[in-house]
Amino acid sequence: MAENLLTLSGVHTHIGPYHILQGVDLAVPEGGVTVLLGRNGAGKTTTLRTIMGLWTASQGGIRFGDHVITKLSTPEISRRGIALVPEDMGIFTDLTVAENMILAAANGPMDPKRLAWIKELFPPIGNFWNSSAGTLSGGQKQMLSVARAIIEPRRLILIDEPTKGLAPAIIKAMTDALKELKETDTTILLVEQNFAMASSIGDTVAVMDDGRIIHSGRMDELVADVALQEKLMGLSLEAHQ
Amino acid sequence: MLTRLLSGDTPRSGLLTALLLIVLISLAFAPFLFPGTKSLETAARICIFIVLVASYDLLLGYAGIVSFAHTMFFGIGAYGTALALSTTGPSYGALVWGTAAGAGVAALFALAIGLFSLRVKAIFFAMVTLAVASAFAVLVSQMSWLTGGEDGLNYKIPRELTPAFKLIKAKVFDVSINGKILAYYLVFFAAVILFLVMLRIVNSPFGRTLKAVRDNAFRAEAIGYRVVWYRTTATVLSAVMAALAGSLLAIWLRYTGPATTLSMEIMIDILLMVVIGGMGTLYGAVLGATLFILAQTYLHYLMGVAAEATSAVPVVSTLVAPERWLLWLGVLFILSVYFFPTGIVGRLRAGRA
Amino acid sequence: MSETAIKPRIEKIPLKEQLAQKLPVLLVPVLAAVGLIAIGNPASWLTLTVAGLAMGMMIFIMASGLTVVFGLMDVINFGHGAFVAVGAFVGFTVLAWLAGWTASPSVFMNLTAVLVAILAAMLVTGLLGLAFERVIVMPVYGEHLKQILVTMGGLIVAQQMIYVVWGPDELHMSRPEALQGSLVIGEAAIEKYRLVAVGIGLALFLGMRHILKNTKIGLLVRAGVENGEMVEALGYRVRRLFLIVFMTGSALAGLGGVMWGLYQETITAHMGSEIMVLVFIVVIIGGLGSVEGCFIGAMLVGLLANYTAFLAPKVALISTIALMVAVLMWRPQGLYPVVKAK
Incomplete structure (x- = not known):
């Protein structure tokens, strides 16, 4: 596997009185698509927003390429080559x-x-x-x-649920576009609830629950291992297929 | 007993308790401790402003709402009493119904403004009240057939409350017990009662909900509190209290005019007193009002001395000229919002912990 | 990707909605027409209408900065009036220095003096805006309660500083020769200065519209009003943008101050807080954050204030409050509510 472009280690994020991220460890390899899965409220969107600097991590570090970007402002992070497609x-x-x-x-x-x-x-x-x-x-x-x-x-694009609420035909168009984008050396970190879409373009996968990463590995392994899918996400995935 | 009187909300700081006791005792025995017309005027003003500032704290400190119409309610109360006394003569009946009418009108106005503009945003309410209050002040000064315009109203109050009335022949501690002193005690005891009532309000379930709404309106709404209702009720209560303080002023001064009740300067003074004293504590109103009015009355003199001393230095002498004391208060005000938003009371309480 | 999969579709705006969009614009001529009927005499009406538009333009100049600042950073500056007053006093001082130019019969010299006064006032209030933003506003971003209190404190201090620098008395600010007197059109007498004020105000409004619609910084401001976070995510520093806007708004308030001073011909340290009442009414009527709404609101307030001052002088200020109440009953967020992403 290629070297990691983005690494989160032990990231905690507080929003007001709420402790949302409780020690996120996530590695995004250079090139290809990493999919972040998890049920609603698991902390996926907060993870993306923390990477982008829209929330500041209260603890832990975020490394992008050769630099630590944990404390940088959003515009600085953007200018280093990270783009966000928010929810x-x-x-x-x-x-x-x-x-x-x-x-x-x-x-x-x-x-x-x-x-x-x-x-x-x-x-x-x-x-x-x-x-x-x-x-x-x-x-x-x-x-x-x-x-x-x-x-x-851009070196890294963070995309938050691009298929949410869209008609199937448009989901297909979006999936095709992301596949084409994948060919252009751009790394994508994709938050997705639609497992069919996620598994069709994902190379690596991480699953979140309660503000932590509870599984990470290759997408094809997860696709092949139905028992693991059930264990990680239960029926919630089925509902989306 | 004492704790119950204070609704369980004790000062919670030794120094603060001591200061409050000094203020209370000084005001309670002001006619004897500080004889003389000027000091009695100052003491009465402090009593009235404690009520006025505390009623503003109810809104600003406990409900988190900024209003610039507080002097409007103060004025409505004062004009209510003044109009009743000047149109129907100096009877206690007129005094009571005028005061009640003033409080009633203030409540209606507050209800209307609250329902109208509290839905949107705190900032919106601040702007609307600023506009409405200044329009009201202009209106009052223009309706001279009713309000006496800029000159205001002079009227008689019941004879027992005027210096002409002697309660007893003999002097007590060298002070003759006349109607003016009775009037002072009317103001004093009314102020004490109103203050205790407000203390009761903020420590009731209503008061606690109000604070919850202030801290997180969104969450309070989600839990099922009707935020607009709570805020509007707070506005109305605070307006009624301000109107009653206005009535006390009208009785004490035997004069009511735009400059003593409705002016923007008084509004600014109230704001300064609340913030410097300590928002959301009610006791802050006592300290804020007392210090401010003492300073207003006597600091002029001190700064006069300072200006004299520095008269050789051109810029400095204008900066410390007695007329410029608001400049320094303004600076103090900004600093206290930044660095100790809970004001003097907050500082004293933190110091203890 | 096939064209049919994502059939081009643009949502048609219903006629009713389009009409509702345009409706506020129509209020201005409607009010003018009602004024004509109420006043009866066309000559007086013309005089009052020009006076109303001039007043409206000046209020717009002072209010525009305030409304954009609010839209962009959710900051309302209760001390905005201080810039108006400081602008007027700086303008006064500069015009006093240039007494030779203002008294000269040459129109060119007169106008140059006014221009220099305006530029000086804008420079001073712009820099004051910089200081105000850094020292007073920045520490309390996002906290409305503290913002109101602190900016009010800033207003107190600024007014007191005016006393220190210029003394406590009100000052007489006379217009240069060329701007004194009136033009007579038919039976209507129109003060020359009011025409100048309308001209400057209109030019400024059009210029502002142009900047907001056609320049990158204008696009950033509009985008920032709607969703500041996204603007940051695209790599722009919204704080710096905001500082520029804040300074511009302050400078415009200074410009408005000079113009208002020349209009009233007397200036006091308190003029700012008096005008702020009208400015707030206009900003509320227009919809917090909307430049177009602010412009229309200013015209409505200016016209109404002048018509009622003629018809029923005692209720002039009350009428503008009544207008505000009426508008809010109709549209609780003002004429042009600003779309906020959050």
Whole structure:
């Protein structure tokens, strides 16, 4: 396995009076897709937000590449090459699709080649280029959110439940796009509840419960081991299939 | 017995207890300890402001709501009593119904403003009350046919409460017991009772829920408390208390005008007294009001001396000029919000622990 | 990926909603028309309307910074009025230095003097804004209660400092020669200065709109108002953006102060807190955080205040409160509620 791009060791995060992450140890290998699974409230979203610096870890360390990023501010973390596609998509609905993309290219004008590739990946981006982002449908907003994250080359993309509440056809489109993105040397840390989707693109997997990682390993091993699936996630996975 | 009188909410600090006792004893025997018109005026003002500031603390400290309309309620109470006395003559009946009417109107206003603007955000309420209170002040000064405009109202109060009335011929400790002293004790005992009532309110289940709402409105709502209802009730209670304090002022001064009741300066003073004394403690109101009014009355003199002493240094002498004492209070105010948000009382209590 | 899988679909906005969007804009001409009927005399109406628009423009200038600052960082600055007052006093001092220019018959010299005064006032209040943000506002981000208290404390200190620097008396601030007197159009007399105020206000509004719609910093401000966290996640420092906006807002308040001073021709240390009442009403009417709403609110308040001052002088301030109450009954979050992601 390749060297780890991102390593969390013993990360604790408090939000107000609540102790959400209680010692998360997570390694994300360079290249490929790591899937973070777990039931609602297990701390998946908090893990992503802590990596991004939107919450600060009260204990433990986060290493990205050769640097420790635990105490860096969100913009600094972003500029080191991590992008976030949040659960609520974080679309600026008051702005047009084009304006959303312009802001996403924080380091200057957009690379036309990259933009063309994105428009090919997600046709609605091109189709609604000058429309207000607030008028997009849920699936289109999700595409825009991912498009923003990849308009500049990134080393790591954190994606929080990209298929939540989407129609099956759009889930398929999103899965295809992520598969194509995987081919471009970008590392993805994906939070997903949909096990079918997760197992189709994941290379490694980590399972969370109660603010800790309770299992990590190769995705194909987990897929093959139904007993382990049951043990880790019980019936909750079945419900999503 | 004493603990019950204080609703179980004791000062919880030796020094604080001592200070409060000094204030209480000084006020209780003010006519004898500090004879003279000026000191009696100061003592009465302190009593009235303790009630006014404590009623504001009910809102700011316990409910976490910032209102800029507190002087409006204070003024409504004062004008209620003043109008009753000036239109129907100096009877006790007029005094009572005027006071009751003032408190009633204040409650209605508070209810309306509360229901109207407490739904949204604390910040919104602060802005709305600021606008409404200043409009009210303008309205009062313009309706001169009713309120006497900028000049205000002068009126008579029942004769037994005026200096002309002598209770007993003999002097007690060299002080003649006249109606003015009776009026002082009316103010004093009313203030003590109102303060104890407020202490009871904040230590009741209602008061505790109010604090829960203040600390986490979202959670309180989730548990099932009707947040708007609690906040509005707090606003109404605090308005009624402020109106009663206004009535006391109207009785004491025998004069009611915009400058003594409605001005923004008084609003700022109240804010300073609560924060410097200690938000959310009620006892802070006692210390805040006492220190502030003593300073207002006597610090001028001290700063005058300082200005005199530094008159050779141009900038410094303007900075310590007696008129500039608000500048230093403003700085103290900002510092206390940052560094000791629980004010003097909080400091004293922490010091003990 | 097939085109059919993700059928392009754009949600049509129903006509009713579109109308509701435009409705607040229509309020201004409606109010003007009602004013015309109530006043009867077209000449007086024209005079009052220009006066109302001028007043509205000045309030807008002072209020715009406040509303954007709120939208971006959820910070409301109760000390904003201090910048208005300081701006007016700095403007006064500069105009006093340039007495030769303001008294000169040359229109050019007159206007240059005003421009220099405005720039000086904006520079001073902008820097004051920097200090205010760093010292007073920054330690209490996210704590509304403390924010209100601390900024109020800042206002007290600033007003007292004005007393220290300029003395306790109110000062007379006279307009330069070219801006005195009125133009007579038909039977209506329109003060020249009011036309200038309308011009400056309109130019500023259009400029601000342009910046917000067409520049990257404007896009960042709008995006930040909606979702500051996401702007940070894209790699921008919202704090720094906020500081720029705060300083700009303070400088605009200073500009408004000079203009208001020249309009009233007297200035006092308390002028800021008096105007703040109108500014707050406008910001509430417009919807906290909305520049367009703030503009419309300012026009409505300016017109209404002038019409009622003519028709029933005693209820002028009450009428604006009544307007605020009416608007809030209709739209509890103001005319243009700002979309917040959280």
